[in-house]
Amino acid sequence: MFWEKDSVEYEIFKQYERALVSLGVNFSLEDVQMILEACTYDLENALKSTISYILWLRENNKEVFPSQILIRALREQWKPMAWKDEYLELPILESPGQRWWNAAAKTWGYDLRNRLVADVFYDNGTEFIKFTNGKEITVDTAWRWEWERLLKYATNR
Known part of the structure; x- marks a missing residue:
């Protein structure tokens, strides 16, 4: 950096x-x-x-x-x-991670999203989601997975 x-x-x-x-x-x-x-x-x-x-x-x-x-x-x-x-x-200036962050609030609710997601960040040009359980996933993969599968990933250690 x-x-x-x-x-x-x-x-x-x-x-x-x-x-x-x-x-x-x-x-x-x-x-x-x-x-x-x-x-x-x-x-x-x-x-x-x-x-x-x-x-x-x-x-x-x-x-x-x-x-x-x-x-x-x-x-x-x-x-x-x-x-x-x-x-x-502006919506045009939202990254895929920001759009995912907003969609997670709509899907899971603000409280659950805020308990599960530690950060959405860039690393070498790729956007990642870091969950509070220590796991990470690319934003692209998170979009491809169904919300239920992602919820299990974010809650299991």
């Missing part, structure tokens, strides 16, 4: 990671990793600028190169021109 898990940069990155991945940014690319590792200033503004610019490009049917846009935003220290906090709530 680019930073220590208890760093300010890591906390900021985690706020925007899912939206950026859903827009097509590939964090496993060496160029993206290098620019992020080197970023010590104005990270949040660059991430917000990247998201809002990609959304604008898509809305206007323009060609989009998400990873290159992020690199440029970090290198040139872009400032967001049209950022809205509501962007992070």
Whole structure:
């Protein structure tokens, strides 16, 4: 990963990671990793600028190169021109893991989901679900399994 898990940069990155991945940014690319590792200033503004610019490009049917846009935003220290906090709530910016998280609440109920699911996280470009029983599963596999099978997996040690 680019930073220590208890760093300010890591906390900021985690706020925007899912939206950026859903827009097509590939964090496993060496160029993206290098620019992020080197970023010590104005990270949040660059991430917000990247998201809002990609959304604008898509809305206007323009060609989009998400990873290159992020690199440029970090290198040139872009400032967001049209950022809205509501962007992070757009369904288009939900990762498959976020959609699964919401579906789990509808299927199992909030209380059960919150007791069973410890985290939904990325590792090397793959999204995982970590259950409180210590087991992990990819989000893709969780979507393929039926909810009953997944519930048994999440509750058995």
